[in-house]
Amino acid sequence: MKLYFHPLSTYSQKVVMGFHEKQASFTPEIVSLQDPASRAAYLAVNPLGKLPTLVLDDGYSLPESSIILEWLDTHVSTGNRLIPDDKDLARRTRFHDRLADLYVNNPCATLFFDSLKPEAQRNPTAVKAAHETLDTMFGLLDKAFAKNTWALGEIFSMADVAIAPTLGYLRMVKPFTEHKNLVSYAGRLFERPSYQKVAADAAPYLAAMKG
Numbered sequence: 421m422k423l424y425f426h427p428l429s430t431y432s433q434k435v436v437m438g439f440h441e442k443q444a445s446f447t448p449e450i451v452s453l454q455d456p457a458s459r460a461a462y463l464a465v466n467p468l469g470k471l472p473t474l475v476l477d478d479g480y481s482l483p484e485s486s487i488i489l490e491w492l493d494t495h496v497s498t499g500n501r502l503i504p505d506d507k508d509l510a511r512r513t514r515f516h517d518r519l520a521d522l523y524v525n526n527p528c529a530t531l532f533f534d535s536l537k538p539e540a541q542r543n544p545t546a547v548k549a550a551h552e553t554l555d556t557m558f559g560l561l562d563k564a565f566a567k568n569t570w571a572l573g574e575i576f577s578m579a580d581v582a583i584a585p586t587l588g589y590l591r592m593v594k595p596f597t598e599h600k601n602l603v604s605y606a607g608r609l610f611e612r613p614s615y616q617k618v619a620a621d622a623a624p625y626l627a628a629m630k631g
């Protein structure tokens with residue numbers, strides 16, 4: 421199976437972390453959405469142009485990070501479970517995965533990409549809304565991790581994989597140092613070998629971007 425992704429993309433990192441957690445391998449196909457030729461070729465794989473996409477050996481195509489991880493957890497029996505069998509725990513996993521994607525990852529991306537734009541093209545309204553959403557989430561997460569080890573309590577899951585890459589970026593984009601429980605949770609995530617591998621893969625690209 422082939423994974424179309426980019427080492428700097430948070431949604432790609434989420435899926436690659438999932439592969440590492442499952443001890444599963446894939447054929448990597450790095451897509452650079454900034455490069456017109458790479459982007460044009462990728463649109464034939466995913467017309468929405470969103471990374472990542474997993475293409476199975478029979479050609480079946482799976483876009484969307486959470487859907488890819490669901491497929492992986494269903495079809496690969498090695499490594500850690502990403503979504504528990506228990507239906508209520510599975511629903512809670514999906515809920516926390518949605519929170520991570522919609523209200524942590526997406527506003528983080530708004531702040532990150534806005535900061536790269538020339539002053540005239542920036543969007544202060546969107547930036548203000550992103551800060552407000554993240555402040556709300558930081559408060560909720562800090563409260564939750566006063567007692568929880570992982571998003572589901574003691575069970576590591578897709579919900580933790582979903583948030584880890586974004587917390588990595590937030591250290592640069594909107595540090596959350598005053599939220600001590602969130603800092604501890606992030607520390608546990610950053611120590612996982614699956615996170616360390618995606619961070620190591622991203623490091624040269626991040627260094628090149630910073631110039």
Ligand SMILES: N[C@@H](CCC(=O)N[C@@H](CS)C(=O)NCC(=O)O)C(=O)O
Nearest residue numbers: 429430431469470471472484485486
């Ligand atoms: N809901 C999608 C979001 C994917 C997404 O937004 N990926 C970003 C990279 S982290 C992307 O492809 N951005 C390019 C664009 O929006 O044009 C998922 O979970 O996979």
